[in-house]
Amino acid sequence: xxxxxxxxxxxxxxxxxxxxxxxxxxxxxxxxxxxxxxxxxxxxxxxxxxxxxxxxxxxxxxxxxxxxxxxxxxxxxxxxxxxxxxxxxxxxxxxxxxxxxxxxxxxxxxxxxxxxxxxxxxxxxxxxxxxxxxxxxxxxxxxxxxxxxxxxxxxxxxxxxxxxxxxxxxxxxxxxxxxxxxxxxxxxxxxxxxxxxxxxxxxxxxxxxxxxxxxxxxxxxxxxxxxxxxxxxxxxxxxxxxxxxxxxxxxxxxxxxxxxxxxxxxxxxxxxxxxxxxxxxxxxxxxxxxxxxxx
Numbered sequence: 001x002x003x004x005x006x007x008x009x010x011x012x013x014x015x016x017x018x019x020x021x022x023x024x025x026x027x028x029x030x031x032x033x034x035x036x037x038x039x040x041x042x043x044x045x046x047x048x049x050x051x052x053x054x055x056x057x058x059x060x061x062x063x064x065x066x067x068x069x070x071x072x073x074x075x076x077x078x079x080x081x082x083x084x085x086x087x088x089x090x091x092x093x094x095x096x097x098x099x100x101x102x103x104x105x106x107x108x109x110x111x112x113x114x115x116x117x118x119x120x121x122x123x124x125x126x127x128x129x130x131x132x133x134x135x136x137x138x139x140x141x142x143x144x145x146x147x148x149x150x151x152x153x154x155x156x157x158x159x160x161x162x163x164x165x166x167x168x169x170x171x172x173x174x175x176x177x178x179x180x181x182x183x184x185x186x187x188x189x190x191x192x193x194x195x196x197x198x199x200x201x202x203x204x205x206x207x208x209x210x211x212x213x214x215x216x217x218x219x220x221x222x223x224x225x226x227x228x229x230x231x232x233x234x235x236x237x238x239x240x241x242x243x244x245x246x247x248x249x250x251x252x253x254x255x256x257x258x259x260x261x262x263x264x265x266x267x268x269x270x271x272x273x274x275x276x277x278x279x280x281x282x283x284x285x286x287x288x289x290x291x292x293x294x295x
Contacts, residue, residue, distance in 0.1 A: 176287045179203060181217065182280045188261035191223045191281035192238075200285035201225055204237040205264065211247065214282065215268030223281035226262025226270065228253075235262065235272075243270065 178200075186194065195201050202225030205211045214222075225238035235243045235253060249265060253272035261275040264282070273279070 178285050178287050179214070180283045181222070185278040185280050187278065188223050188227070188275040192225070195281070195283035198283060200283040201238055203282040203284040204239050206237060206241060208247070211264065211268045214264055215266070218264065218266060221263045221265050221271070221279060223279050224262055224264050227260055227275070229260050
């Protein structure tokens with residue numbers, strides 16, 4: 001067993017001796033090496049070697065287990081990357097929402113501006129419409145005024161035509177009558193109305209002398225104020241007096257085909273005729289010293 005002890009003393013001296021600085025050698029070291037006796041190993045020594053190998057394998061197994069226990073940090077790194085990616089996605093989402101919010105604000109501002117512009121335009125159009133309505137009312141008033149003036153002018157023209165229609169006038173000084181003779185031809189009723197519009201009436205020749213006076217002026221038959229329109233066969237002047245039979249032309253009035261209106265012939269005699277026949281007429285008016293005012 002001296003070899004075992006030698007080997008044991010060798011390991012002890014190798015582990016316990018302090019290492020000398022490199023580059024220094026001592027003769028005693030070489031002496032120890034020469035004194036070492038290597039003895040062959042027995043079974044117990046192999047058992048120790050097996051123990052050492054087993055211990056070494058256990059250490060390797062522990063190292064592998066340690067490496068396995070360090071795997072979670074790898075997983076932790078993957079989780080960190082996922083969190084970072086999530087943060088990035090959240091940031092992108094916030095940015096997109098911000099962009100959308102900005103676009104919405106811009107669009108809202110544009111729409112608000114457009115609404116304001118439309119409101120102003122509508123207000124201006126309403127003002128223009130009110131002004132146009134005022135102008136239309138003013139124009140309507142002007143048109144009404146012009147229309148009234150036109151109607152007045154038409155009345156004046158009609159009156160002038162009427163005056164022209166009875167432009168020729170004669171004064172019979174014996175009875176202070178003024179006679180006007182038409183230059184147009186009308187129906188008996190129309191002639192009567194024109195005389196009334198002039199403040200006169202169709203001529204009432206209630207005497208032979210008056211008929212003779214009128215006969216000297218006319219050159220054709222004229223309507224006078226004589227008819228039997230109220231009662232058939234009862235001829236009267238417009239003032240209500242009856243007509244003497246001596247005033248009529250021979251065999252007249254004969255009421256041929258409903259002749260109800262009277263006329264004075266160029267001979268100065270009276271005759272019945274159809275009221276719708278177009279004839280000239282004679283208007284008369286009592287002057288009472290005012291004949292110059294009658295036209």
